Amino acid sequence: MHLFSALAVISVTVLQAAAHGYVPLLRINGKDVPGWDISKDPYTTPQPLRVVRGTKLDSGFISDVTSPDITCSIGNQKLPPGPIQATVAAGGTVQVLWNTWPLGHFGPVLNYLAKCPSSDCSTFKGDTGAPWFKFQQDVFSNGVWASDTLARNNYTYNVRIPSNIAPGSYLLRHENLALHAASSQGGAQFYPGTFILTPVSPTTPFTELSLVCIQLTVTGGGSLNPSGLSFPGVYKATDPGILFNVYRGDAANQVIL
Template identity: 30%
Template sequence: MLTPILSILLPSLLTLTPLVSAHGRIVNITTSSGNTYSGFDPAVFLKNPSSPPPLAAWSADNLGNIFVPPSSFSHSNITCHRAGTPGALHIPTPPGSNLTLTWNEWPTSHKGPVLTYLASCNASCTSVSKDALRWVKIDEQGWLNSSGWTELGGTWASDVLIKNGFSWTVKVPEELEAGAYVLRHEIIALHVANETDGAQAYPQCVNLMMGNKRIDGGVDARKFYKENDKGIMVDIHHKLDGYAIPGPKLWTAAEPVEQPNEAEK
């Protein structure tokens, strides 16, 4: 089903399909067993609006170079992008396994952290209210070092993602209660974060089915970040003493994965 904004814009956008491109979105999710699932592609939906293919990935109205700015961090759009709508399927994901999330592109100038969260929705996520989801952070990477500073801001997690073919691998925590979960994967671009409302968030969501241990607690996505957080309002054009990765602390059961090429920095 198309989201309301996408339905309204459809007539005029059908002629612009080749132009539908964001700074980045997830195109594939690959499991440890080698199965690959498609991410949400606005162009595919525009070509076949009456019967779009069912996906585990959430759909959104993120047409063109659209991002979520800090002024909208307390709005539902920060959860799974603009007007995010749950996917119709779930990706079978054994606890303790890895998922590799591949983006279609990411500009080298858009340096920033890469973050991944997980939220439980009990038996199914296909009709869950995004505002009811409570998230724990299972992976994070931010500023790695000052090498290559003349190229803008040193080495960041986004640089590692680009070097690895626009992909990022996350490990699903070993102990999760059986059930459905939403994985939220995000890059925050900081190239104009020295300006008010300058940071750019690109959250992407996908439904998973797994389990052993329940996620207790968790945070509403609308409370992840504030406009003036040190990791959001930051000037990466000058040398940093350090970088405070935004959002809640890593979940106690999180098992971050060292990315290929990360050690090279």
């Protein structure tokens, strides 16, 4: 499937994660909601319950885009699940506050939802079937990539929850896809938390995918129950949105198509 065609709606160490970004905070209706703070939470006993799912720091990398770890992060399902969710109204906004994101890591910001099979999302893996749907993406506007817009907006991104989806419990998959070195395929390795597709050799370009999964309760809304996308399954190593030369003159048009 082409990465950008679905709406009809990818740190081994703390240093790597911090360099590319993680989400220590959300803001909903003016209220701050703690995210997963990779500099503190993994070292706290007992581990705190968070609506933002954590990642293991010692998990190594993912070399296979068909791995279930691509859904949210390596070790996501091995961590103590958090049986808590943040509440947001359909049509409302979830502000995602990254700790950082480097300028020049050009690429889009994409958002997916999957409805949890029960009122408690903590046991929902989302890595089987096709429960996901993409509802929002920002790519390129007025000569600026969405990733740079996020970085210049105090590392803040507004996720707009659809107004017409049915109320219930959802898993939100929010990702940045960096394409600044994605012009060749080969030796890709997906890391947890901040997914970094690193090269086998220093001369091999690579792609970076940074994502978080957030447990939500959506209130109000309508009756739509979209689905149809799968993680793993959506991404292929040769997809135009993964294997991509961001420096081509028509790069933005390529991505949007």
